[in-house]
Amino acid sequence: MSDVVTAAMIVIGDEILSGRTKDKNIGHLADMLTAVGIDLKEVRIVPDEEDEIVAAVNALRSRYTYVFTTGGIGPTHDDITADSIAKAFGVPCDYDPAAYKLLQETYSARGLEFSEARMRMARMPVGATHIDNPVSTAPGFTIGNVHVMAGVPSIFQAMLDNVLPTLKTGTKMLSAAVSCPLGEGTIGGPLGDIQKAHPDTIIGSYPKYAEGKFWTELVVRARDPQVLETARAEVQAMVERLSTPVAR
Amino acid sequence: MSDVVTAAMIVIGDEILSGRTKDKNIGHLADMLTAVGIDLKEVRIVPDEEDEIVAAVNALRSRYTYVFTTGGIGPTHDDITADSIAKAFGVPCDYDPAAYKLLQETYSARGLEFSEARMRMARMPVGATHIDNPVSTAPGFTIGNVHVMAGVPSIFQAMLDNVLPTLKTGTKMLSAAVSCPLGEGTIGGPLGDIQKAHPDTIIGSYPKYAEGKFWTELVVRARDPQVLETARAEVQAMVERLSTPVAR
Incomplete structure (x- = not known):
């Protein structure tokens, strides 16, 4: 008997919807999931708006085995993914001690100020676990069945390489x-x-x-x-x- | 005062979700809508499954000024977009006399049989109007605020060029x-x-x-x-x- 594992993807970002940035992550995720035996069943591209992100996360996380998000986890004011995911799960979004320490040490070693903007990258829903970021340190995170990753393709790909081996996979199509x-x-x-x-x-x-x-x-x-x-x-x-x- | 016109896009096709085909239409639609002053607010990629297409069309057509779909309007068994759109609007899907005649004449002129498969391309929701296809004849269609177009990029782009001048546009962003x-x-x-x-x-x-x-x-x-x-x-x-x- 075959075992079916399903997934959905949420691409978060005004820049994709305006056409200014052309998405490169959908095709990559589709290829990688197909290769390991997970069926990508739906993709949504949503703007940088909390209500829209919350609605998409809650619609999809109950329907599919896994949800993957890309975008909106950086240090600027338009990076609202961590807060939105926390809201979708009904938990607080706060500074994660381990992520805070990791970022503090990294910026200290580079001789850069650990600014309030940079501290934002240590915020995640309480109870989330890290997804390592070998490219630029600031971690993604997993909460429940939702894996939250960066939008910059090289970082997204590196994070996904860390997530995939942890997932249940089905009989390959x-x-x-x-x-x-x-x-x-x-x-x-x-x-x-x-x-x-x-x-x-x-x-x-x-x-x-x-x-x-x-x-x-x-x-x-x-x-x-x-x-x-x-x-x-x-x-x-x-x-x-x-x-x-x-x-x- | 600025006038806001919004849109959503539905990309229909298993081949995009499996990674076999990389979408080229999202970025093009995003660029074109931004250029004329229509805000693309959401994109969904859904599989070739009637229930999924109907749900996406009905969720989005009530929220946005316009909905654009790509894919699934060809002559093969997996082309179920016309039937799904008809179901979403609660109208029958039937052979459109003008589209039927147009296709019949085209295939006759090319010395090709007007097969049952080819006839399928004349089917559309009753009450829909044509979107001309200067590339390969078989028309797309518009019903209500939903514009249904081909997935092949060159044909999609040509159809979109025919649709855009008919739309209400807002104050450009x-x-x-x-x-x-x-x-x-x-x-x-x-x-x-x-x-x-x-x-x-x-x-x-x-x-x-x-x-x-x-x-x-x-x-x-x-x-x-x-x-x-x-x-x-x-x-x-x-x-x-x-x-x-x-x-x-």
């Missing part, structure tokens, strides 16, 4: 791709028939358009390798049959 | 960036003070990390050009003051 030189209109009927005959697979059809011509990437997904291969072979045979000059 | 050679920890305090002194602006601080060093992009946003310039000048002066060797 396997996939096999069949490249199809025909447009979706030609293969749509027979492909639908193959999907119906193989209900334990998810067959996706992704139209590509380049140089005035359509082609299609067909992707079969399943958790069982034999189920996957049987359906993939039928898709491959269908593409070959329809690609012969006579059938076209 | 203007922005000005100040590049700051200092990390957020150094400027966080004084920047927060400037934000407090200028409540009609939104001041964002975006940490960048490259070659082992932090720098920061500071962005001031406001709808009034004079309000924007006053706050921008203060941010610029703050950065210059803190960047002098003495202050560092």
Whole structure:
């Protein structure tokens, strides 16, 4: 029997919604979760507004095994993620002694003032545990099933590398791709028939358009390798049959 | 007085959530809406599942001036957007006579069979109006305040170009960036003070990390050009003051 572990992601940041910054974290998280056998089921991008963050966290943490957030954990006034997560969980947000000490030592060693702004990065919901940040010290944190990480891609990726080994993972969703030189209109009927005959697979059809011509990437997904291969072979045979000059 | 027009986006597709396809439409829509004075307030990426699409459409269409969707309007079995939107609006999904005729003529002219799969692309919620598709004919559609477009970026962009001139737009959110050679920890305090002194602006601080060093992009946003310039000048002066060797 296969074991399904699900996840959602919340990207926090006005700069993504205004277009000024182009998100690079969604695709990375999707790739990493797929690789370890966790199904990413939903992503929300929300602004730097407490009510919106609280609503998204509470809507998603009860529905999915894990929630991952990116953005808003820095030292400036627009970094309101820690307070918002605390509010979502109904706990205070306060200076974490271990994070405070870690940051104090780091800035002291660098000869920089441990300013009030920098102290903000030690704040987290009471009861949260750290996610180590090997890039720039200030930790992310985990509370309940919610993992709160930085928005800067290199830091997010390093934090995620620290979180992933701690998670429960499911039976991996396997996939096999069949490249199809025909447009979706030609293969749509027979492909639908193959999907119906193989209900334990998810067959996706992704139209590509380049140089005035359509082609299609067909992707079969399943958790069982034999189920996957049987359906993939039928898709491959269908593409070959329809690609012969006579059938076209 | 400024006039605020808001929007949300729904990206429909398992392939984005699995990481197989990297979304290119969110950033484009964000840029285009910002350019015409519509505030993108939320984005959701949902799987190819009717219940999820219906829930997202109904949650967002009542909250925002406009909703834009991408993906799931092709001819294959996994293209369930038209049916899902119809269900969200409580209307039937049926073959649209004008879309049917348009597609029939196009395939006839190309010497291709007007297959049942291709006919699917003429289906839309009853009462919807077309969004022209200059790239590959099959139209998107608008029903109520929801604009339903293709997921293939070149087609999405062409459809959006047709939709944007039909929309009500608000007073544009203007922005000005100040590049700051200092990390957020150094400027966080004084920047927060400037934000407090200028409540009609939104001041964002975006940490960048490259070659082992932090720098920061500071962005001031406001709808009034004079309000924007006053706050921008203060941010610029703050950065210059803190960047002098003495202050560092």
